[in-house]
Amino acid sequence: MRPFKLLDPRSLDEACQMLDRYGEDVKLMSGGTAILILLRQRVFSKPYFINLKAVPGLDGIRDEPGTGLRIGALATLRAVETSPIVRQRAPLITETFRLVANVRVRNSGTLGGNLSHGDYRLDPPAPLLVLGAKAVAVSSRGRNTYELKEFFRGLFETALQPDEILTEVVVPDAPPKAGTAYFKYTSLSETDWPCLGVAALVTPSDGGGTCGELRVAVTSVAERPMLLEHLGPLARGKRLTERLLEELGDAAAERVDPIADARGSEWYKKEMVRVFVRRAVREAARRAGLAAG
Numbered sequence: 410m411r412p413f414k415l416l417d418p419r420s421l422d423e424a425c426q427m428l429d430r431y432g433e434d435v436k437l438m439s440g441g442t443a444i445l446i447l448l449r450q451r452v453f454s455k456p457y458f459i460n461l462k463a464v465p466g467l468d469g470i471r472d473e474p475g476t477g478l479r480i481g482a483l484a485t486l487r488a489v490e491t492s493p494i495v496r497q498r499a500p501l502i503t504e505t506f507r508l509v510a511n512v513r514v515r516n517s518g519t520l521g522g523n524l525s526h527g528d529y530r531l532d533p534p535a536p537l538l539v540l541g542a543k544a545v546a547v548s549s550r551g552r553n554t555y556e557l558k559e560f561f562r563g564l565f566e567t568a569l570q571p572d573e574i575l576t577e578v579v580v581p582d583a584p585p586k587a588g589t590a591y592f593k594y595t596s597l598s599e600t601d602w603p604c605l606g607v608a609a610l611v612t613p614s615d616g617g618g619t620c621g622e623l624r625v626a627v628t629s630v631a632e633r634p635m636l637l638e639h640l641g642p643l644a645r646g647k648r649l650t651e652r653l654l655e656e657l658g659d660a661a662a663e664r665v666d667p668i669a670d671a672r673g674s675e676w677y678k679k680e681m682v683r684v685f686v687r688r689a690v691r692e693a694a695r696r697a698g699l700a701a702g
């Protein structure tokens with residue numbers, strides 16, 4: 410690893426000024442779990458890193474009535490996973506975060522680092538996408554809010570500009586009576602990166618018995634996590650029969666363009682999308698009090 414200098418800003422303003430001053434020579438560091446591996450492998454190097462952990466007040470987790478959960482970008486994945494407020498307001502996030510990597514990684518890795526990295530093999534984007542989360546970024550130019558569905562642009566590419574710092578993620582409350590589920594499938598070992606992750610949210614229609622709203626997001630398959638918005642209209646107002654679940658799985662598999670890697674070929678990942686979308690929707694429907702099948 411090439412030597413570098415770690416800068417310790419004492420405020421967000423100072424961190425933004427450092428980004429402006431050092432430009433191409435600097436990169437942000439939060440938990441360092443992703444970046445230190447790349448540095449050790451000499452994938453890249455920078456003479457300066459800004460240690461965001463030095464900035465106070467970026468790791469809070471709170472519930473703001475009328476807005477939803479506000480999770481600071483510097484909150485560790487473990488802090489989010491074990492937060493009683495998160496468990497109460499968005500159990501889908503708790504369910505997902507406890508499946509990320511292992512406790513050691515979750516203790517250091519942060520939510521902001523996870524999303525900003527733009528890796529395609531991440532779990533957290535899936536539940537956050539179905540919950541309609543937004544990412545808030547700050548720079549010396551001001552504040553920007555990104556819909557998470559617009560945030561992931563491609564492989565290791567997000568909407569964040571080079572001078573922006575992700576400061577928090579805002580998660581609106583799920584619709585009333587919603588059932589949610591996250592299915593992570595690992596094809597190598599249990600604590601491995603996902604081969605596939607699927608999050609689903611289902612609400613019962615007003616009269617009950619049929620599906621009101623359906624939201625599904627997949628991650629680790631294509632070059633970026635995706636909200637599959639075409640699935641909702643296919644299910645609205647219908648009973649979630651096994652036949653419809655199959656149709657939803659097929660429609661999801663048709664839309665994704667998988668990346669082949671050590672965890673599966675393109676064909677295999679498409680088949681897994683088919684299977685796991687079906688399972689996630691069935692489970693979310695069950696939790697919403699809808700008998701699927």
Ligand SMILES: Cc1cc2nc3c(=O)[nH]c(=O)nc-3n(C[C@H](O)[C@H](O)[C@H](O)COP(=O)(O)OP(=O)(O)OC[C@H]3O[C@@H](n4cnc5c(N)ncnc54)[C@H](O)[C@@H]3O)c2cc1C
Pocket residue numbers: 436437438439440441442443444445446461482483486508509510511514517518519520521522523524525526530531532533569573574575576600601602603
């Ligand atoms: C062994 C191992 C297994 C893993 N398994 C999984 C898994 O199963 N599922 C999963 O989802 N993830 C997995 N991960 C990835 C892990 O979740 C990420 O490494 C972690 O979340 C990154 O957070 P960090 O704070 O350490 O980021 P850092 O390493 O500090 O930064 C990552 C990137 O984000 C940028 N960045 C950091 N913070 C900000 C910010 N606030 N604003 C703007 N840019 C920022 C940095 O410049 C860098 O480019 C695994 C990692 C390891 C090492």
